[in-house]
Amino acid sequence: MLGASAKLLAIVLLAGSLAACMTDGGDQGGVVYTDDRGVANQPFPVDYRAQLLAFLRTYLNNPVGVRDAAMAEPIQRNVGGRLRYVSCLRYNAREIDGSYRGVVQRAVVYVDARLDRMIEKADEVCAGAAYAPFPELEKLTR
Template identity: 35%
Template sequence: MASEIVRLVAVVAAGMMALAMAACSSSKDAEPDANIFPKDYKLELMNTLQRELEDPTNIRDGFISEPFLTTASREQRYAVCVRSNSRNINRTYTGAKDRIGYFYAGHLNQLIEATADQCAKVAYKPWPELQNICFSEKGCK
């Protein structure tokens, strides 16, 4: 009988130690701050445009806004508006298009065509780096 009590106490003590250790450990990583200012926003946007545009060479009329906080899916996120006139696969200019890039934790998360109201009130400024960059191995112009 005494040995059963000792065993029971040992099992209970081991269980309590396991619970105490589990309470001290955290299996979840800390969530990043969703609204860190996107300091490299121009570089990230250029890299994404290089991959996404049908013809990322000889872009005309490049404009960009400063990062601004906006509501995206009920959450506040930094966004940047980009306006440019790029070429399609036939090397024909398609006309100026507005795009909006959403940032999460300081990095570009999504770049999509902007609706009429998403970039309507932003102050665009010239973005000559976009117009002057050459992504082609053969050279531009």
Template identity: 60%
Template sequence: MLGPAALLALALAGCGAGSGLTVPTEGANQPFPQNFRAELLAFYKTYLTNPVGVREAALAEPVLRKVGGRPRYVACVRYNARQSDGRLRGLQEQAVVFVDGRLDRAVDDTEELCGGVSYAPFADLEKLTR
């Protein structure tokens, strides 16, 4: 014989089965950014004060993350860029957000977006010219 707790659990389990209720996932069909490397290079060529001589460049390829409550592809980039006087600024990290397969923006607050990613060398960023 089933106890009251077991009967309640069975009754509640039956309520949700096959109900067809789903949570809307706006933007869930985000396309993977096919040209993310080229877009990143074009972005950093204009974003960096001095794109020549970047050191320690690393890239974590795009993964789906929640950004503003919506799924977006995010690529994480680390680099040590030169300042306008030629001195290295220090290691920086940015989360680059892609919307509809295109680069949308770079975010400096990377703790949540870049946590647990695996970086690989991003040699093309170190080869930028003016």
């Protein structure tokens, strides 16, 4: 049977081991749980529109009635020190009370051709993005 100090040591070692598996996701926030080193050979997310629509259906409080939707095709950008495909998105979502609060801009990050996360403070990442209408988002249902 382990003593109290041996149990405490085991807990500290376990916590340290788990912390070593995680790396900071950079100034964009978040934690990266992969062994990815940020190499430049990320595959292009071919079905990025379908992935994004499926994500937004759950991300938005009310996915019905989105206005002013526009999106830029994914391009490689440096996000948190790693080269990633990033698609920039603008939209005006209807709030729960039915009102609209204005157009927001988001950056959608893809890792290994899969949607990884959405960055809410996307001004720097999306600087110079070439937006095109995204009517599929405006037709989204629950």
